[in-house]
Amino acid sequence: MKKQHIAAAACLVAGAIGFAAVYSTQKIGKEEVPTEISQTANIVEPTETEKPKPVETEKEQPSEQETKQEPVAEETVLHFDPQGITNWPIKGDVLLPFSMEKTIYFPTLDQYQYNRGMVIRAEEGADVSAVAKGKIIDVYDSAETGHTVVQDLGDGYTAIYGQLKDLNYDEGDTIEAGDVIGSVSATSKYFTVEGNNVYFAMEQDGKPINPMEYFGNI
CATH class of the missing domain: 1.20.5 (Single alpha-helices involved in coiled-coils or other helix-helix interfaces)
Incomplete structure (x- = not known):
């Protein structure tokens, strides 16, 4: 065991x-x-290479001239006032009156015809004044009325000044009653017999009207 x-x-x-x-x-x-x-x-994995951060450049500030905006001029609204006509374009005898109801005799042309305006005697070089406040909307040369200025008086009314030179204002200018637009030029060939003059006309919505209806009390 x-x-x-x-x-x-x-x-x-x-x-x-x-x-x-x-x-x-x-x-x-x-x-x-x-x-x-x-x-x-024991194997060391390669680390990811860190990408360089983009360098932030300072944003260019807008110049003072760029940021400063020009003030917008408000458009002047014109209203025609018959009482605002305080003077003739020039004082002188009426050589040829306004006449759209019947023809009148034109000495230089030696014929009868209608007259859409007034032909006022004047001396060359004399001042020609605006009859009312308004804006110059056209300046042109005409064989009949010479250097001519059209003034918007408002509400469809216009004033037309002819036989001018040495203008003091340009198209787009707003002028007051009594401001000197320019001076009297030598007469055109249409009025050699009548002599030096200022051609003046008024229209309402493009239709001729008698300036004497507004000049009667001045």
Whole structure:
């Protein structure tokens, strides 16, 4: 019986020794051969190169001239006032009156015809004044009335001044009653017999009207 116990104990000891030997071999193997995890752990991945940040340039500020806006001039609204006609364009005898109801005789032309305006005697170089406040809307040359200015008086009324020179104002200017528009020029060939004069006419919506209806009290 003792012999059996001894033999069993010997087997247990032998088995323990064998297990220890195997465990030691596996441990050494692990130390000598690096595992896949240890290999990848030692690999240093390249870091992403940091891109340089764009340099913000200072925005160019608009110049004072660019930011400063020119004030918009308000358009003057004209209204014709018959009482606003305070003067003739020039004082002088009426050589040829307004006449749209019947023809009158024109000495230089030696014929009868209608007259859309007035022909007023004047000396060359004398001042010609605006009869009312208004805006100059046209300046042109005519064979009949010479250098001519058209003035908008408002509400469809216009004044026309002919036989002028040395104008003081341009198209687009607004002038007051009594302002000197220019001076009397030498007469055109249509009035050589009548002599130097100022041609003056008024219209309402393009139709001639008699200036004497407004000059009667001045």
